[in-house]
Amino acid sequence: MMHPDESIMDVQFFKQFTICYKDKTMILREAMPLRRSSLLAFLMIHHDSVCSVSDLSDIFCAHSKKPEGALRNLIYRIRSALSNVWPDDTFILSRTGGYQWNPKIPVRMDTRIFDALYIQFLETEEIDTRIDLGLQLFKIYSGDFDKLAQSQYEWIQQRSAYYRICMVKLLKTLADDLVSR
Known part of the structure; x- marks a missing residue:
């Protein structure tokens, strides 16, 4: 996927949500239903903070009669699916009033790498460097x-639209760079 460092979890959101960690790979759409994989993605993307039970319930369990209980069940099932692949690790922590991705497990996400490179791409003036970054x-x-x-x-739709817009801007800039050469 990205890098072979087993101590860092590599997460791919683009195209197909996939986790690679300790020489094992989990393709989330095959491993769990959409609502669970989307909740897991949300927790991973927001891994630096505690996600409140009320916010998570509103997003993932709004149609349930008992949203907090439904959320607890989703978290339990996600934990079970992850522990089937990585039994020695605890990925989702219960916090006061919420849940959090375990901050002791380093995560490298393709979207974060993209964001960092995209900022460099936008800020660089040198055409060859910009082409390389592109x-x-x-x-x-x-x-x-x-x-x-x-x-x-x-x-998810908003994030997807953001990255599509970035790619359109990238293509336009690269086209302009190639014409100016």
Whole structure:
């Protein structure tokens, strides 16, 4: 996927939500239903903070009669699926009033790498460097987010739209650079 360092969890959101960690790979759409994989993605993306039970319930369990109980059940099932692959690790922590991705497990996400390179791409004035960065960005952006997930969750749709807009700007800039050469 990204780097072979087993101590860092590599997460790919583009094209297909996939986790690589300790020589094992989990393709989330095969491992769990959409709502669970989307909740896991949300916790991973927001791994620096505690996600409140009320916010998570509103996003993932709004149609349930007992949203907090439904959320607890989703978290339990996600933990079970992850522990089937990585039994020695605890990934989702219960916190006062919420849940959090375990901050002791380092995560490298393709979207964060893309964001950092994209900022460099926008800020650089040197055409050859910008072209090199553009090629790196093309390599990372292997495809749009899961279409079904986008249709079900507005937050995923918004993220997907953001990255598509970045790619359109990238293409326009690269085209302009090539013409100016």
